[in-house]
Amino acid sequence: MEKPLFLELGGGSGALAYDILSYCRQREPELFERLSYYIYDFSPALVSLQRNRLKDFEGKVFWCEELFPMEGVIFSNEFFDCLPVHVVREGKELYVKDRSEEWAEISEPRIWHVLRRLGYEDLKQVVEVCLDCIDFLKKVSENLLKGYHLVIDYGYTSKELHRFPEGTVVAYRGHKVYSKALELSEPADITAHVNFSLLEEYGRDFGLEKVFLMSLRDFLLSSPAFMEELEKLSFSEKPEDIERLSRLKTMLISMGDRFKVLLQRTLSSSS
Template identity: 55%
Template sequence: MRKSFYQFMKEKSLRYYTECEDIGKDFFTSPELDSIFGHAIGELIFKLIGDYKNPTILELGAGRGTLAYDILSFLKTNHPSFFERIRYLIYDFSPKLRERQRQVLKVFEDKVGWVDELPSFSGLVLSNEFFDCFPVKLVKDETELYLEDGKEVWLPLSDERVKQYMTRLNLRNPGVVYEICLDCVDFLERLSKSLKKGFILTIDYGYLEPPALGTVMGYKGHRLVKNLYSEEVFDITAGVNFRALMEYGKDFGLEVVFFKNQRDFLLFSEVFKRELERLTERQDPESIERLSRIKTMLISMGERFKVLLQRKCSA
């Protein structure tokens, strides 16, 4: 049976997140390393929409619910009047992860809700490792990758939208396999239409210029999957083309506020820097352990992960 790599990746990802009970068994994210990550984001959220009358925070793909918990905890402690005004919505299609999120966020049950469709609101859209889950088309020299009985077959490229995307982003080097994510563009457009006024904060691993070796990978048990085309269930992802999000974002009324590495984003945060200095001065085992995890956030993940903030002005 023949299917495009795009369809294969879409089915694989859907199966993984439908069956997934705990993403932590296959990979870890920055919020799982230390609460200071969520506090830094909470600080930024207050700076951006602290004066909104009835602000909404919409998190896309909330994982275990850890990031939401840390953001809400920070806002409740440091900005109580703002905390009282906000509502926190989660957009996540995994029933098992939703249940885990409800357990983690039980203390905030009167503040948090779950949605199946993108609502119309003013506030901030937040995602951490969400866009990397969208399937990509693999294209090389006017051909697209298909799979037939687990083997690669390259067939003539017929999708006109893919051709337009490649022309717009100047993806024309011969012999290079490009990862084309039209779903990312389409979802960004949906977000922009839902957001009446506010910001979209996207945190993910990705790039501005496509790396020569490609970025599609599979993870299982914190290890890279050697055979991407196997039938086993695992997380399959692709790096986010942030240039595409910025370029197409202009069509959707989104302007770039900043784009930076995760390391630079965190070191710009006053909350993060104060806590880092406090931990550096201490020698107790817990502080040393936290410092080790924060270094992972800054060094191992600091360059690879990017932070994009876009603004949607009111119509």
């Protein structure tokens, strides 16, 4: 692509954007010249943090309030897990009323559609249905005229769903994890694991073809740049390199299979 666009969904503190742009500037200067980096984020506080963090890249990085037609790569790291989910169990949906839980009728016919589509109808466990993930994926497919969609997040596939009989919703506040958002009286960061089978199935409907789905560990181990970095660090005797190598190794081990990477492409990008 002559002028590829990178669009990050949910920029957080701007850390990933900073790392990608620094890497490209240093290691892929010719690509760096041609690319533009966009961030889509709905939090004014985080956008201002990102602007500050990315001062070095003025004129290279931009912010958008909506997705727009583009060619390039739309990607995210820990974005889809922030989207709200419907919590369902054996034909009933979980509601929170007067600070207590209530299982009642399923709120939207679309939820039944997803349960049938993914073969979850008869499961005797909690299932989380993220309709917003489907809507967002549709938006991605409508705006990505040509290129790739990359999702990095913690999540599961349909085959792994049985590992989470009580579901995966948790709330973080400070350094504490609450398995019941109900226990909270103050705002917190609520997240649910991403259903990668849902992204894969619905992506196909919207014209996004799967290139691969793998654990983040396998993804990193198959990246020449990552392996080169590991090798470089393992020959270094500098204390900071030794520490970094040990952190990378711990990360690779601790990540297990929960962190996944899904790459999809528009049908036009394969021609």
